[in-house]
Amino acid sequence: MKVQTDIKDSILKGFELPLMEEFYTIQGEGVFTGVAAYFIRLGGCDVGCHWCDVKESWEAAKHPVTSVEDMVANAKKSKAKSVVITGGEPLTWNMDQLTKRLKEEGFKVHIETSGAYPFSGTWDWVCLSPKKLKLPVEEAYQKAHELKVIIFNHHDFKFAEEQAAKVSADCALLLQPEWGKADEMTPLIVDYVMNNPQWKISLQTHKYMNIP
Ligand code: SF4
Numbered sequence: 001m002k003v004q005t006d007i008k009d010s011i012l013k014g015f016e017l018p019l020m021e022e023f024y025t026i027q028g029e030g031v032f033t034g035v036a037a038y039f040i041r042l043g044g045c046d047v048g049c050h051w052c053d054v055k056e057s058w059e060a061a062k063h064p065v066t067s068v069e070d071m072v073a074n075a076k077k078s079k080a081k082s083v084v085i086t087g088g089e090p091l092t093w094n095m096d097q098l099t100k101r102l103k104e105e106g107f108k109v110h111i112e113t114s115g116a117y118p119f120s121g122t123w124d125w126v127c128l129s130p131k132k133l134k135l136p137v138e139e140a141y142q143k144a145h146e147l148k149v150i151i152f153n154h155h156d157f158k159f160a161e162e163q164a165a166k167v168s169a170d171c172a173l174l175l176q177p178e179w180g181k182a183d184e185m186t187p188l189i190v191d192y193v194m195n196n197p198q199w200k201i202s203l204q205t206h207k208y209m210n211i212p
Contacts, residue, residue, distance in 0.1 A: 014094030019066035024078035028206025038080035095121025115140030
């Protein structure tokens with residue numbers, strides 16, 4: 001976790017976290033595409049991807065500090081069996097309390113992370129989406145159940161292979177077109193996956209369905 005001296009103790013210990021939004025929806029991308037899940041989107045990310053579609057998440061101070069207990073209580077009001085913690089970059093923060101409490105309530109707990117910071121929390125599923133600007137820490141590659149590489153340009157295929165060489169043998173490998181480049185990159189990804197069938201295609205189906 002990044003150490004910032006102006007952060008209150010309850011946040012450092014993970015009892016409260018900056019919450020951007022939380023909602024019950026259908027997971028739109030990755031291995032669990034199509035599965036109903038409760039999403040908790042935390043504020044705070046300093047990775048700085050220029051094509052980021054949640055730039056409003058970057059500044060943690062803009063998002064209300066919210067207790068883990070409130071988030072867990074809200075998740076319980078849904079019919080979700082799994083909770084996806086996303087951001088922002090959730091591993092900016094201490095995830096121990098949030099994952100502990102969600103698991104105590106019987107949820108499967110997933111994370112979507114760039115892997116740029118050391119891990120905290122206990123996870124049933126780790127979706128690692130590495131970013132060139134801030135590469136994952138070594139432990140992220142071992143923990144990944146799913147490697148999801150965003151394809152924005154031609155070089156990203158090379159980057160994807162470099163990242164795939166670092167994950168475990170049973171990690172699912174997915175290539176996902178960046179939304180703004182989907183028309184251009186999807187045909188290239190189709191060709192690539194047919195020639196390299198260890199990869200699968202991930203599409204942001206929630207955007208086609210117009211759901212969050
Ligand atoms: S790591 Fe994720 S949240 Fe952070 S800038 Fe990149 S795409 Fe946006």
